[in-house]
Amino acid sequence: MTIHFIGAGPGAADLITLRGAKLIGSSPTCLYAGALVPTELLDLCPPNANKIDTANLTLDEITTALTEAHKSGHDVARLHSGDPSVFSAMAEQMRRLDAAGIPYDVTPGVPAFAAAAASLKRELTIPGVGQTVILTRTSARATPMPPGEDLTTLGASAATMVLHLAVQRIEEVVAELIPNYGEDCPVAVVARASRNDEVILRGSLADIAEKVLSADIRRTAVIVVGRVLGATQFLDSHLYSADRCRT
Incomplete structure (x- = not known):
């Protein structure tokens, strides 16, 4: 299974990329920052998807959620506002996934x-x-x-x-x-x-x-x-x- 880091765009829900929308729609688990990611994007999740708001979670708690989803055989849509290459705190999450041997990829977004x-x-x-x-x-x-x-x-x-x-x-x-x-x-x-x-x-x-x-x-x-x-x-x-x- 794969962790998909996805740039969710700057705020308007329709500024998500086609690839990002497709990955959200195919991932049974979705982690998102509630204060920054438009809630309309959560409507793209599969029925009964596990939606986790990371706004008040620590890095350890986020890593645990990613790891548990992977162990359950779930692809994960990990939504970051804007583009994840800038000020997203994605790097420390990837470092921990590398240590755990969990695969991931990155889909850019509108910064x-x-x-x-x-x-x-x-x-x-x-x-x-x-x-x-x-x-x-x-x-x-x-x-x-x-x-x-x-x-x-x-x-x-x-x-x-x-x-x-x-x-x-x-x-x-x-x-x-x-x-x-x-x-x-x-x-x-x-x-x-x-x-x-x-x-x-x-x-x-x-x-x-x-x-x-x-x-x-x-x-x-x-x-x-x-x-x-x-x-x-x-x-x-x-x-x-x-x-x-x-x-």
């Missing part, structure tokens, strides 16, 4: 930063403006960041930056980014991207903290910082240029 960019109707890589995207977070109420991955160091290039798990300390984030990006740098905060209750705040590093605090946004949000958010005058991409198409 939160991509859903936020879609809601903003912005490309994050604009020719001549920004061609690098940094995905990061802060260490408040989470494991410490590795040396050299603080916002001041990462922001030295002034590349487009997307911060997860950081909106609760927006004032500190702004203070750390202003020296590299400037107070006038465009910023957007997208809470609950792709959901019916999505909230989008736009501003600059000078005023975004006040807007976030006024809107009482404290979780399930990404912060996007960079000149690409305000770019209107830029070069057309070489991808569709006449010179390239003639060659």
Whole structure:
């Protein structure tokens, strides 16, 4: 039997991949984070499936549930919000499954930063403006960041930056980014991207903290910082240029 780690998308139930939906429908056991995974996806589970909300479970308890399902001969749909390759805590689960000799695979999903960019109707890589995207977070109420991955160091290039798990300390984030990006740098905060209750705040590093605090946004949000958010005058991409198409 196989443990299927599945990216459940950023919030809208119809942003699940076809492969992910098929695996959910064929797995007698489903583990999901109740606060983050849309409950509509649970309707895809087989009749009488064992549905386990992991929101309040420890890693040991999750591992036990995965192991017991495997011993019972069940495939398992292990749902992670967004895409499991980023900030999903999938790695430590796979490490334990490796130790137990339990097979698994991974199905990607739509990440939160991509859903936020879609809601903003912005490309994050604009020719001549920004061609690098940094995905990061802060260490408040989470494991410490590795040396050299603080916002001041990462922001030295002034590349487009997307911060997860950081909106609760927006004032500190702004203070750390202003020296590299400037107070006038465009910023957007997208809470609950792709959901019916999505909230989008736009501003600059000078005023975004006040807007976030006024809107009482404290979780399930990404912060996007960079000149690409305000770019209107830029070069057309070489991808569709006449010179390239003639060659």
